[in-house]
Ligand code: ATP
């Protein structure tokens with residue numbers, strides 16, 4: 001036998017016994033998004049590398065060390081998307097979607113980051129993202145947060161904490177940056193290698209360190225809140241009051257910065273303590289400068305992305321069970337005429353009974369072995385066809401989920417009965 005080929009580390013298969021949980025999540029999300037009037041956009045998985053360098057920021061973990069970047073056969077540098085916002089903005093600019101109009105958009109799909117694989121952190125993972133363009137007020141910040149809260153409700157997930165912060169304007173951040181550099185410079189010996197480098201290039205990133213040894217140092221750092229401009233303060237206050245009015249609880253976290261450089265003003269994360277170190281299930285904020293930064297006309301924007309694998313893990317952790325769909329009918333047949341008729345009958349059922357799930361027995365076998373297969377896949381009913389019964393236009397119908405007796409019925413009776421099963 002040849003050597004088996006395995007999947008790439010950190011890139012998982014989603015097996016058929018769990019795909020229904022993904023469908024459940026996606027369906028809930030779509031219905032919530034529908035109720036807020038958001039439209040889906042689909043972008044390519046691969047983009048020019050430059051797009052991500054320019055949008056996410058050269059000195060972020062993602063661009064520095066996590067991107068899957070390669071030269072294609074023409075020698076162009078391409079990258080598997082590490083997130084969706086950059087591609088979404090690129091598409092909107094390219095197709096003129098932002099000309100004098102607002103856009104409420106969502107997307108879903110795989111993202112790629114070369115991180116150290118562990119629970120809740122993979123190299124290929126799935127995000128569902130939401131982006132709203134062309135609206136500068138706190139009302140739309142509130143809308144995307146309310147939308148995310150409604151999604152947790154739809155899934156039955158309780159106990160997530162909403163953390164909020166405001167990063168202010170670029171100027172406010174520049175002032176704060178100087179204060180931070182001063183603070184961290186005094187404790188250079190406590191900074192790890194990454195943070196030392198960041199001290200010159202991007203000191204705010206130090207606050208986002210995942211290194212537990214730097215926790216105290218970061219906890220005592222000066223906070224951005226004290227350096228906010230008045231307009232950003234007002235924007236933030238108004239957002240909080242809309243959230244209050246809608247009974248959305250939140251925690252102000254003055255040290256919340258995001259892993260991507262394009263954010264300004266509002267940033268937020270939904271966090272759980274139930275998933276160990278990978279506790280952020282959803283994160284986002286405002287990014288008013290990004291559209292202009294990658295070649296469009298200045299356009300205010302706000303959005304978030306949630307990590308689908310972490311939410312699936314959350315459903316498991318909270319023991320929220322999602323029943324797997326079962327076939328309504330398994331068609332059992334034995335006999336020369338009965339076997340081909342089984343296929344005909346299954347087609348008839350699919351034609352006449354809306355949404356019915358019918359599995360036919362393929363590959364022959366005794367009645368006994370066919371019943372075994374029907375039970376194994378959890379079918380609600382077995383329909384039994386033998387040559388004898390077929391001659392009289394009669395089908396056997398046996399409920400499989402309880403001990404009820406098998407009954408006999410005509411085609412008409414069968415179709416009628418099945419209407420009530422689905
Ligand atoms: P983290 O701080 O956990 O690294 P991040 O700040 O890099 O997250 P974002 O880029 O904002 O995350 O992505 C939004 C969400 O996508 C995260 O909150 C998380 O739920 C999910 N996510 C990010 N990276 C991964 C990954 N490598 N594997 C699985 N989910 C991820």
Ligand code: MG
Nearest residue numbers: 061062115259
């Ligand atoms: Mg990260």
